[in-house]
Amino acid sequence: MEEQLKPNKLLSYLSLAGIFYFIFLCALHFATRRPLWLDEVFLLNNFQELKPLEIFGVLKYSQGFPRLYLFIIRSFSALFQFDVLALRFLPFVFMLSSFAVWLNIFKKEEGRGLGYLLFILSWCGSALMSYYAAEFKQYSAELFAAAVFTYFIIKQREHLKNEKLNLPLVLSYCLLPALILFSYTAYFFILLPAYNLLAMERKNKASITYLMIYLISALVFVFISYNSDIRHTLANRGLAAYWESYCISTASFAKFTGTFWEGLKRIYVRWFWAAKPVTYIMTLFMPAALFFTFSSGIKRFKDDGRRVVSLSAILVFLLAGLFIAGVLKIFPFTAARITLYLAPFIFYTIIKGIAMFKKRLFILYVILNLVFISTVITTSIWALSGYIKKFAIYHI
Numbered sequence: 001m002e003e004q005l006k007p008n009k010l011l012s013y014l015s016l017a018g019i020f021y022f023i024f025l026c027a028l029h030f031a032t033r034r035p036l037w038l039d040e041v042f043l044l045n046n047f048q049e050l051k052p053l054e055i056f057g058v059l060k061y062s063q064g065f066p067r068l069y070l071f072i073i074r075s076f077s078a079l080f081q082f083d084v085l086a087l088r089f090l091p092f093v094f095m096l097s098s099f100a101v102w103l104n105i106f107k108k109e110e111g112r113g114l115g116y117l118l119f120i121l122s123w124c125g126s127a128l129m130s131y132y133a134a135e136f137k138q139y140s141a142e143l144f145a146a147a148v149f150t151y152f153i154i155k156q157r158e159h160l161k162n163e164k165l166n167l168p169l170v171l172s173y174c175l176l177p178a179l180i181l182f183s184y185t186a187y188f189f190i191l192l193p194a195y196n197l198l199a200m201e202r203k204n205k206a207s208i209t210y211l212m213i214y215l216i217s218a219l220v221f222v223f224i225s226y227n228s229d230i231r232h233t234l235a236n237r238g239l240a241a242y243w244e245s246y247c248i249s250t251a252s253f254a255k256f257t258g259t260f261w262e263g264l265k266r267i268y269v270r271w272f273w274a275a276k277p278v279t280y281i282m283t284l285f286m287p288a289a290l291f292f293t294f295s296s297g298i299k300r301f302k303d304d305g306r307r308v309v310s311l312s313a314i315l316v317f318l319l320a321g322l323f324i325a326g327v328l329k330i331f332p333f334t335a336a337r338i339t340l341y342l343a344p345f346i347f348y349t350i351i352k353g354i355a356m357f358k359k360r361l362f363i364l365y366v367i368l369n370l371v372f373i374s375t376v377i378t379t380s381i382w383a384l385s386g387y388i389k390k391f392a393i394y395h396i
Helices: 007-031 038-049 052-056 067-078 084-110 114-125 127-134 139-159 167-181 191-198 205-234 237-244 253-269 276-283 286-303 311-327 337-355 362-395
Strands: none
Touching: 007 084, 007 114, 007 127, 007 362, 038 067, 052 067, 052 205, 067 084, 067 167, 067 205, 084 114, 084 127, 084 139, 084 337, 114 127, 114 337, 114 362, 127 139, 127 337, 127 362, 139 167, 139 191, 139 311, 139 337, 167 205, 191 205, 253 276, 253 286, 253 311, 253 337, 276 362, 286 311, 286 337, 311 337, 337 362
16 A cells, blocks of 8 residues: 655645746746837836936836836846846846745744645736746835845844844844835835834843944935935826826725725735636635734734734734825825735735634635635636747747
């Protein structure tokens, strides 16, 4: 009689297969060499019409892009005559790097059980993840910046207890704010490490030193970011007019609730596929995911000594910041691609939301898992077939 695989060993093999599948999806999409679309063409036009250092000014064609990151892409792709693969290479690298960091984060928080497999399948089934792995835009870099900030913030749980200065940590606090030069959404994270340091006891001299180093570094990079990038982006009226409709409307209570609900739904639902059946199915998971987000986030915030060092607490903080920015018309609230950096948090809350039913309503727990797994596998197959068709169109 053949020896059966142990459940944990089977999960490990399935998880490994899922990891390779996501990498393959991204690589296949990257290899399709599909033509640049409108925004990508406009960015390429900026490369061709502006001198290299003029990138750090106002971009033409109502484009917004973190300037240092754009300058690096320009410098790299110029070596290959702005070939489409060269333009999309760094976004591809950032997507795979984000995936690696988030796998590490999830393992650290939840281990390698069924939740880990579901988390991997979420990436495979998310149309936007594999799509933006091969898109000449900043969204995968924003995903990476969010992953690095999140990893560091969670690690603060450990190193905040240490009263001795650590050189690698000093360097980390110096360099972490530099992520705002690659990602606008990194601004939503920038205060969290400082807040956690402030929440420590004043007697911890190491934390006070880290705080001073971090604040000085943050001020320096904010100054650089503002003068080389943000002030030009804010002055771009065409860009501001385009994104205004994606902010939360305050024209009336009805418009406020409508735009707020639409934004929240896009944040929690629209990662997998634009098709209505998929949207309807994924909406079923939204109540449990929302409940877990706020119940766990608030509880963990209290349990962690009023520090924001857990995934759910970080997400609550980010949602609050995004809501305020959306109301003030500073940052879009209802555009899914702009909030791509939140997607892994949402995958996590959906998985944990389903897990809440395990003890009291086990049958419902099993049904929800089966529905979720079958849906993300289906959407991942759709994504694969779409990339195969594109590859055939542009190569055969």
